[in-house]
Amino acid sequence: MSRILVIEDEPIIRTELRRLLVRAGHDVSEAGAVQEAASDYALDSFDLVLSDLRLPGAPGTDVIALCPGVPVLIMTSYATVKSAVDAMKLGAVDYIAKPFDHDELLLQVERVLREGKLTRQNAALKREVEQSYSVSGMVGGCAPMRDVFERLRKVAPSPATVLVLGESGTGKELVARALHAQSPRADGPLISVNCAAIPEGLLESELFGHEKGAFTGALTAHAGLVEAAHGGTLFLDEVGELPAPAQARLLRMLQDGEVRRVGSTRPRKVDVRIVAATHRDLPRRVQEGAFRQDLYFRLRVVEIRLPPLRERGEDLPVLAKYLLEKACRRIGRPPATLSPESLQALLTHPWPGNVRELENALERAVILSEGPVITPDLLALELPGGEPLDAAEPAESEPEETGGGSMEEYFRRFVLENQEHMGETELAKRLGISRKALWEKRQKLGLPRTRA
Numbered sequence: 001m002s003r004i005l006v007i008e009d010e011p012i013i014r015t016e017l018r019r020l021l022v023r024a025g026h027d028v029s030e031a032g033a034v035q036e037a038a039s040d041y042a043l044d045s046f047d048l049v050l051s052d053l054r055l056p057g058a059p060g061t062d063v064i065a066l067c068p069g070v071p072v073l074i075m076t077s078y079a080t081v082k083s084a085v086d087a088m089k090l091g092a093v094d095y096i097a098k099p100f101d102h103d104e105l106l107l108q109v110e111r112v113l114r115e116g117k118l119t120r121q122n123a124a125l126k127r128e129v130e131q132s133y134s135v136s137g138m139v140g141g142c143a144p145m146r147d148v149f150e151r152l153r154k155v156a157p158s159p160a161t162v163l164v165l166g167e168s169g170t171g172k173e174l175v176a177r178a179l180h181a182q183s184p185r186a187d188g189p190l191i192s193v194n195c196a197a198i199p200e201g202l203l204e205s206e207l208f209g210h211e212k213g214a215f216t217g218a219l220t221a222h223a224g225l226v227e228a229a230h231g232g233t234l235f236l237d238e239v240g241e242l243p244a245p246a247q248a249r250l251l252r253m254l255q256d257g258e259v260r261r262v263g264s265t266r267p268r269k270v271d272v273r274i275v276a277a278t279h280r281d282l283p284r285r286v287q288e289g290a291f292r293q294d295l296y297f298r299l300r301v302v303e304i305r306l307p308p309l310r311e312r313g314e315d316l317p318v319l320a321k322y323l324l325e326k327a328c329r330r331i332g333r334p335p336a337t338l339s340p341e342s343l344q345a346l347l348t349h350p351w352p353g354n355v356r357e358l359e360n361a362l363e364r365a366v367i368l369s370e371g372p373v374i375t376p377d378l379l380a381l382e383l384p385g386g387e388p389l390d391a392a393e394p395a396e397s398e399p400e401e402t403g404g405g406s407m408e409e410y411f412r413r414f415v416l417e418n419q420e421h422m423g424e425t426e427l428a429k430r431l432g433i434s435r436k437a438l439w440e441k442r443q444k445l446g447l448p449r450t451r452a
Contacts, residue, residue: 007051043067144307156182166306169356172277188232214263240280
């Protein structure tokens with residue numbers, strides 16, 4: 001049952017409207033003027049306001065400003081184009097001319113109520129999506145993440161192109177979503193493209209579109225993803241994998257604000273903000289000739305660098321709690337908690353897959369659990385070399401002076417086996433630690449760095 005307020009100064013017409021709407025199944029309230037309606041009712045509690053245009057005191061259109069978010073349908077005996085246009089300009093959803101047919105009025109009322117319901121449903125869905133893919137999903141209070149949040153706050157309202165850097169799984173797409181959601185383009189589309197996932201032969205067509213007959217199989221014209229993002233944001237994930245021809249087209253688009261479909265000679269204007277991301281070392285790719293230097297500088301107007309999870313130790317307990325709650329909601333399980341042993345396992349794991357690995361581990365644990373407590377065996381964590389975490393627990397009978405438990409033995413073995421053909425940066429990356437931590441571990445275990 002919908003709540004409708006009728007504002008009409010003629011008692012006979014008001015009574016007739018009330019009876020008509022009540023018979024149609026609506027809950028109807030009445031007022032003879034805008035001031036009376038505002039003093040007698042909470043106007044934002046109605047699903048529809050049906051108001052006459054000419055009333056004692058303030059005109060009926062004044063009620064529009066008093067009930068933001070509530071559709072207002074204006075009735076008028078002066079059904080001129082001008083009065084209709086004026087009412088619509090002020091925010092009325094529609095108008096109906098007196099005298100009106102009862103069936104016509106009911107149809108118009110039902111249409112407005114249905115559209116209002118759809119608007120509320122869309123708003124609810126948007127809130128639900130924002131909870132699943134929200135900016136608040138970027139949980140963190142460590143210094144590097146505070147820097148990320150501050151830079152996001154500053155750059156989001158601008159039209160600047162942004163380059164997001166970070167290892168795989170650090171949350172680069174979340175940054176793109178945050179930039180879009182906090183920008184003036186938030187009501188426009190956000191189109192995400194994984195440049196590494198599209199075959200090279202199809203990439204230009206997918207991004208920039210093609211005309212009919214541009215190549216074998218192009219049976220119809222096709223608008224690319226750049227055009228689909230018009231008025232919004234285009235997120236280019238793994239932009240370092242773009243082949244040379246696509247790089248040239250992207251550079252032209254950034255320079256001129258135009259896109260030319262494959263097989264076309266006519267450019268099309270596009271209004272798109274670019275957010276690019278990569279885990280690659282783009283300066284090195286530029287030196288190797290694999291990435292255009294001019295495109296690199298065009299993309300790097302503002303740079304946001306995401307820290308790996310292993311450098312966010314103080315954030316991990318809070319982040320794990322957030323992701324565990326999210327996994328329980330998504331799977332439909334009761335809330336779960338981490339045992340102290342599980343939390344310790346999370347804190348000591350190197351997380352080569354970063355936040356994505358943590359999220360997957362927790363979701364897997366929720367699926368496999370049969371109770372409310374997540375134990376270490378459910379997390380099924382592995383060391384960088386594929387060794388199960390259980391095997392890394394120190395043996396109580398092994399004396400401390402021999403090097404401790406199997407975690408240190410694994411470290412010693414991995415370094416000795418690989419240091420001849422790996423540099424320190426690669427060794428640290430494979431072990432999931434920083435170069436400084438690698439050096440400190442070498443000193444502790446008496447493994448000096450070999451010299452070439």
